Amino acid sequence: MDRLPNPSWLRSFEAAARHLNFTATAQELGLTQTAVSLHIRSLEAELGQPLFTRQARRLELTELGQSYALTVRRALSDITLSTNSLFGPASQQTLTIRAAISTMTYWLAAELPEFASQHPDIPVRLVTHIWNDTMGSSDVDIDIRLGYGDWPGLRAEKLSDEFLVPVCRSGTTAPSKAEFRESPLIHILGYEDNWARYFEAHGIHQPELQSQYSADTTVTALQLVMAGAGYATILERFARNAIAQGAPLQIAGPPIPFAQSHYLIRSDGATRPTASARLFETWLQERIKADAAD
Incomplete structure (x- = not known):
């Protein structure tokens, strides 16, 4: 079967496999017991195999049901983890920094532990590129480029000699x-x-x-x-x-x-930097000044 069963049926099945009780499953999911029972029957019909044996006042998983429950539980857990990581509250605070792979490897990566020690509450995501003209348009908070500072449509603030x-x-x-x-x-x-x-x-x-x-x-x-x-x-x-x-x-x-320098880059129409981005920019500029003084 190439098609994926209805996700709502899978969610009901996973909860029912844990509770072995349609009433408890319905309470967890905010559904009626009738709706949960219908989801399970529909899933069994879709798969062509029974997933539960129904006995008086209790359920038992079939052997196929036990195996399938593990797979479904793992898949739903992965989806939940990925969703929370990428789109949850913590993702809204993550500072995304983009730079050339050499800049990231031989400069920023060595400096970042100090920033993290000063701001342990700011998660950092690092993304790299090789060529300036092949970079995508993915959202970043800090964009650092090596060049002459003359990128069309971009505002460049010089960081370093x-x-x-x-x-x-x-x-x-x-x-x-x-x-x-x-x-x-x-x-x-x-x-x-x-x-x-x-x-x-x-x-x-x-x-x-x-x-x-x-x-x-x-x-x-x-x-x-x-x-x-x-x-x-x-x-x-x-x-x-x-x-x-x-x-x-x-x-x-x-x-x-x-002849080239590192620059902080912003689009002409870019929104105001986040508080985390402003903290990082200030910290990085101070680090560069300290390096120059040494």
């Missing part, structure tokens, strides 16, 4: 700036010119050799670096956080200014 550094696997003898020209370089898609900018900042002629590796995220690029595949240029903020978290990496050269 960023710097670029080369990184290598820890324990590696870092090459001189000139020796980078002969080293295996890893490019990150969308930021392929980072190496060119780094070479230019140090007056080094960029090599014309094609890189052996390109990755679509900083996360993947750093996995390649940690495996000894070569060198990558990433934000200094990301590098220091990854190293602090125990990643086998080391910074292999001095930083240079990066």
